[in-house]
Amino acid sequence: MSENKNMTQRNPTAAMVAIGDEILSGRTRDANMHYLANWLTARGVNLIEVRVVPDVEDVIVAAVNDVRATADYVFTSGGIGPTHDDITALAIGKAFEAHTDVRYDALAILKEWYDARGEEITPARRRMARVPEGASLIANAVSGAPGFRIGNVFVMAGVPKIFQAMLEAVDDQIERGPSRISFTVRGNARESEIAEALAALQASHPDISIGSYPGKTGQGRNVAIVLRGYVREDVHAVALKVHEIMQQKEMRPELIEGMPVTDED
Amino acid sequence: MSENKNMTQRNPTAAMVAIGDEILSGRTRDANMHYLANWLTARGVNLIEVRVVPDVEDVIVAAVNDVRATADYVFTSGGIGPTHDDITALAIGKAFEAHTDVRYDALAILKEWYDARGEEITPARRRMARVPEGASLIANAVSGAPGFRIGNVFVMAGVPKIFQAMLEAVDDQIERGPSRISFTVRGNARESEIAEALAALQASHPDISIGSYPGKTGQGRNVAIVLRGYVREDVHAVALKVHEIMQQKEMRPELIEGMPVTDED
Structure with missing residues (x-):
């Protein structure tokens, strides 16, 4: 096995909890999971689990408590808007047994945002300033209302543009892991025609993860073999094989x- | 509250476990969740949870055992191909404490499929005939190799075309629930401008679920209010309000x- 200082380093881990009836009913095709997966991979953070749950307080509380015990970071999406069906802030507060109400620092941000636009803080908008005690705020460059971080949980909007802006806002709070190098070998083949050779290769190269992916139709001859590992020359050598x-x-x-x-698709 | 014979009827529930490192690494944007969500909604089945997990046996076992205890049906996607990284069949067997090996009924299906194409059953292809004892097979009209059902768990391919074909193959095994009627009201508004009126409407119509969704950019004025319920005239009346x-x-x-x-997107 090759010498590799990175092998002893550990990749931080992350989990995601996507909150929203609209995803589970099929109304909305979620885009945040895929975006987050790539964002984390680029930072050497391993996304180890995603859960999609409905707008039901107890279910959100249970899912968040489950995954925050295992993953280094948890990202939630959805349910922090101004309407009655936005219940994420209270649910997260409950998960952390933290008092959750309108906070003046969050309200000040909203006030500044709406003042600049000649608009008022209505009772509905005040709801967006509800943040659990002890949480730090996450800036929202798109529409003002902040997300928040409590413990290892980042609570963010479901609207993709805002979700992405909030990720950028917390970028410096995420510890980087050793990045993995990847190579892809595409070929005019079906998986079953190279499966045995790949299995042997995997057995003799336990440090390299070898993934085999057929094309999206399940027909035709368009397999992609993805090699991932920490040492570029090792990954490249297996890719050449x-x-x-x-x-x-x-x-x-x-x-x-x-x-x-x-x-x- | 209106008379409604359906209100006492219960919607069957379903959960999904999507299995695959390629989704968590960001390589692949999953399409099966969204397809399944719509397929179930059309049948009056409520999708109550989705989990995305890596190609790790213990994690798959734990996730499947968790959700099959709560949901009426569980659908898994991914990991049933011929390569070394396809470990779903063994994991499901382990979850059910069922012996899992090559089964002759599954092998016969493969044999017929490959015979018809003048090809042989290689050892790699034999792997696709590994099915837990007690499971029934799910036909695969796209590429031959069957999925299977054990207990309330449907084990299906990750390739979207095959996943969809397998869903059709089990359609008659899914109990229908009362279907929900939905109406959508779109308007030139931001959520916060109608949030209070919606909250009052929701409070006085507990039978109707009222969801409020801003546009995907989080800017501009393009809210969609979705009303869902079992009695058409009631849902329509709230939509009119x-x-x-x-x-x-x-x-x-x-x-x-x-x-x-x-x-x-």
Whole structure:
């Protein structure tokens, strides 16, 4: 096994709890999970679990308490707007047994935002200043109303543009892990035609994770083998072996650096 | 409260466990969750939770055992192909404490599929015939290799086309629930401008669920209010009230039947 100082370093872990009936009913196709997954991967943080839960307080409390015990960071999305169905702030407060009410620091931010636009803080807008005691605020450059962080949990909006802006706002609070190098070998093959060779390769290279992904239709010959690991030369060496295996079988392999995103639409 | 024979009827519930490192790393944007959500809603089944977990046996076992205790049906996606990283069948077997090995009924299906194409059952392909004892098979019209059902858990492929074909194959095993009627009122408004009126409406109509969704950018004036319930005339009546509220505020409301899907891309 190759010498690798990074192997002893640990990747921080993260979990996500997406909150919203609209995702579970099929009305909305969630986009935040995919965005967060890539954002974390770029920072060397491993996303280890995602849960999607409805707008039900007890369910939110249980899910958040479950995952925050295991993951280093937890990101929630959704339910922090001004309407009656936005119950996330209270649920998170309950999960942490923290008193949750309108906080003056959050209200001051809202006041400044709406003042600048010649608008008033209505009772509905005041709801967006409800933040658990002990939480720190997360700036919202898109629409003013802040998210918050309590313990290891980042509570953010469900609207993608705001979710993304809030991620940028907490970027310096996220510890980086050793980044993984990835290579992809695509070939004119079906998975079952190279499965045995890949299994042998995986067995002899336990430090490299080898993933095999068929095309999105499940038909045709368009497999992608993804190699991931911490030491560039090691990952590249295994990628070359996959390339060679495919070459010998005349599968017209193509080796590319990275792990291009596929939308399984 | 209106007379409603459906109110005593219960909607069956479902949970999903999506299995795959490629979703958590951001390589793949999952499409099955959104498809399943709509498929279940159309059948009056409530999707109550989704979990995305990595290709790690113990984690899969724990997640499946957790959700199968609560939901009437569980659907898993991913990890049933021929390669070394496909470990779902064994994990599900472990969750049910059922012996899992190559089964002759599954092998016969594979044999027929590959025979018809002049191909052989390689050891890798044999892996796809590993099915826990006591499970029934789920047909795969796309690529042959079957999924399976054990207890209330449907184990299906991650490739969207195959996932969808397998859903059709188990359609008659899913009990229908009373279907919910939905109306959507869109308006030239921000959430906070109608939040108080909506909260009052929700309080006086506990049978109707009222969801409020801002546009995907978090800016501009394009709110969608979704009304859902079991009795068409009741849901429609509340939708008309929302329309009236918006009309009075000159928000140019538009009332449409249903709950158009939005892709939050």
